[in-house]
Amino acid sequence: MFSKIVTTIAFLVISTISLNASNFNKEAEKDRLEMIKYFEAKFEDAAKNQARFFPYSDAQELETKYEKNLKFLDFNIGSYAYAKDAKFQYDELKEMPPYEDAIEKGEELYTKPFLNGNSLQTCFPDLTIAGTFPYYDEKTKKMVSLTSAINDCLRSNGEKEWGTRKGSMAEFQAYFLNESKEAGKIFDIKIESQAQKDAYERGKEYYYTQRGYLKLACSNCHVDGAGKRVRNEILSPLVGQVTHFPVYRLKWDEIGTLERRISGCVVDQGQVPPKDESQEMIELLYFLAYMSNGLPVDGPDVRK
Numbered sequence: 001m002f003s004k005i006v007t008t009i010a011f012l013v014i015s016t017i018s019l020n021a022s023n024f025n026k027e028a029e030k031d032r033l034e035m036i037k038y039f040e041a042k043f044e045d046a047a048k049n050q051a052r053f054f055p056y057s058d059a060q061e062l063e064t065k066y067e068k069n070l071k072f073l074d075f076n077i078g079s080y081a082y083a084k085d086a087k088f089q090y091d092e093l094k095e096m097p098p099y100e101d102a103i104e105k106g107e108e109l110y111t112k113p114f115l116n117g118n119s120l121q122t123c124f125p126d127l128t129i130a131g132t133f134p135y136y137d138e139k140t141k142k143m144v145s146l147t148s149a150i151n152d153c154l155r156s157n158g159e160k161e162w163g164t165r166k167g168s169m170a171e172f173q174a175y176f177l178n179e180s181k182e183a184g185k186i187f188d189i190k191i192e193s194q195a196q197k198d199a200y201e202r203g204k205e206y207y208y209t210q211r212g213y214l215k216l217a218c219s220n221c222h223v224d225g226a227g228k229r230v231r232n233e234i235l236s237p238l239v240g241q242v243t244h245f246p247v248y249r250l251k252w253d254e255i256g257t258l259e260r261r262i263s264g265c266v267v268d269q270g271q272v273p274p275k276d277e278s279q280e281m282i283e284l285l286y287f288l289a290y291m292s293n294g295l296p297v298d299g300p301d302v303r304k
């Protein structure tokens with residue numbers, strides 16, 4: 001009798017837990033699907049949708065310079081999905097990708113022994129998991145990004161941590177991402193507990209909060225603004241914005257990390273960016289990565 005009650009209670013507890021586990025991402029999933037619907041509608045035909053999405057753009061330009069009928073997967077290359085001229089230059093750059101060198105350097109770093117005999121390979125035996133970062137570490141109760149995981153590995157082995165913007169960090173990530181890409185992996189971010197749901201919500205809030213004297217939020221430029229022209233650039237969409245990092249940027253003349261790119265945008269907003277390994281930054285990355293769920297891992301890549 002007693003054991004039967006215990007079994008029943010255990011069953012109830014377990015089924016409630018699993019029920020919740022499948023539910024924690026409910027809102028996030030709704031956000032993601034709505035966002036895809038929004039971008040697909042917007043770029044079905046930019047000229048035809050001018051009144052709704054591009055009231056201040058040039059009708060002629062919308063008709064001739066924008067790709068039509070875009071679907072979810074197209075957004076994996078950012079604004080190159082719709083900006084025809086920029087896509088042409090991008091294709092030319094891809095013929096001799098300037099990031100090949102970084103991938104090779106990253107491969108050397110992977111097996112280079114630390115002083116204690118371990119290596120990055122000890123911490124990352126499987127390099128096909130790039131699309132699962134950031135994730136929530138149940139033990140430390142902290143969000144972990146690819147960048148913080150790499151530096152945690154170095155620190156815990158008594159090595160000096162790397163700068164989070166370029167050099168070895170960006171090179172090793174280039175190799176890591178490339179291995180995941182070649183294995184055909186997609187972004188697969190999980191939200192499976194209240195703590196993870198809260199982290200997602202905070203990242204989302206950061207994205208939609210207006211900052212600086214211009215009162216601009218990330219979303220003003222990369223949701224409402226996606227497809228519009230700012231100076232000489234066409235703004236990229238939130239969906240697919242982080243799948244291809246690190247990038248070799250012509251402006252940098254070298255390869256750099258996602259944190260470096262995002263910090264540039266925050267500085268342009270007139271604000272001080274969160275530290276690259278801070279929970280605030282990683283929660284923002286978590287939101288961004290979730291919004292790219294289902295898209296192929298596609299880094300490294302090249303950008304203007």
Ligand code: HEC
Binds near residue numbers: 216222234266269
């Ligand atoms: C004033 C407009 C503006 C705001 C606000 C802004 N960005 Fe950007 N962002 C740009 C421009 C311009 C580019 C370069 C063109 C492009 O790819 O969108 C860019 C590029 C990016 C890229 C690289 C896209 C790629 O395909 O390589 C990411 C990621 C990004 N922004 C994230 C953010 C985040 C996160 C925020 C908020 C913290 C933000 N941006 C705020 C204008 C903005």
